[in-house]
Amino acid sequence: MFSIKSMMLILSLMIMTGPVYSQTDSFGVSSCGWLENPSPANIWYTDISGQWMIAQQGKAGLSDDQMNQLYLAMSNKDEFVKTNNNYGFSCVCLKMDVDSNAQRVSKVYQAKQVLLKQCLENNSIISLMPIVLTDIID
Numbered sequence: 001m002f003s004i005k006s007m008m009l010i011l012s013l014m015i016m017t018g019p020v021y022s023q024t025d026s027f028g029v030s031s032c033g034w035l036e037n038p039s040p041a042n043i044w045y046t047d048i049s050g051q052w053m054i055a056q057q058g059k060a061g062l063s064d065d066q067m068n069q070l071y072l073a074m075s076n077k078d079e080f081v082k083t084n085n086n087y088g089f090s091c092v093c094l095k096m097d098v099d100s101n102a103q104r105v106s107k108v109y110q111a112k113q114v115l116l117k118q119c120l121e122n123n124s125i126i127s128l129m130p131i132v133l134t135d136i137i138d
Contacts, residue, residue, distance in 0.1 A: 029096055
């Protein structure tokens with residue numbers, strides 16, 4: 001697990017390269033980005049195309065199987081940044097269907113946690129990381 005101070009050090013040492021991929025395939029959209037679970041039953045995904053609502057407390061969303069895939073994609077605590085007790089974010093690649101008009105993920109086919117480094121080294125999404133760096137520098 002990375003602390004905020006560790007993340008700051010990593011960010012200051014990183015050389016950012018390469019764009020994130022986002023394409024259509026037989027599953028719909030494939031993309032890598034930040035999967036954030038900031039509080040109970042709230043999950044969203046941020047990639048080069050924007051922020052996508054996945055689950056919101058008190059509202060119907062994805063099936064239990066699809067939600068379990070997302071939770072498993074944040075289960076490696078060495079690649080998970082805690083921001084609120086046991087809640088936080090990871091770098092994840094998803095194969096999914098989306099509702100572009102609602103900016104909502106409508107189905108998850110596959111969710112895979114990848115190294116935080118993959119998102120941190122990506123110029124297209126580094127600035128979209130769920131931590132607001134100015135808040136922790138001040």
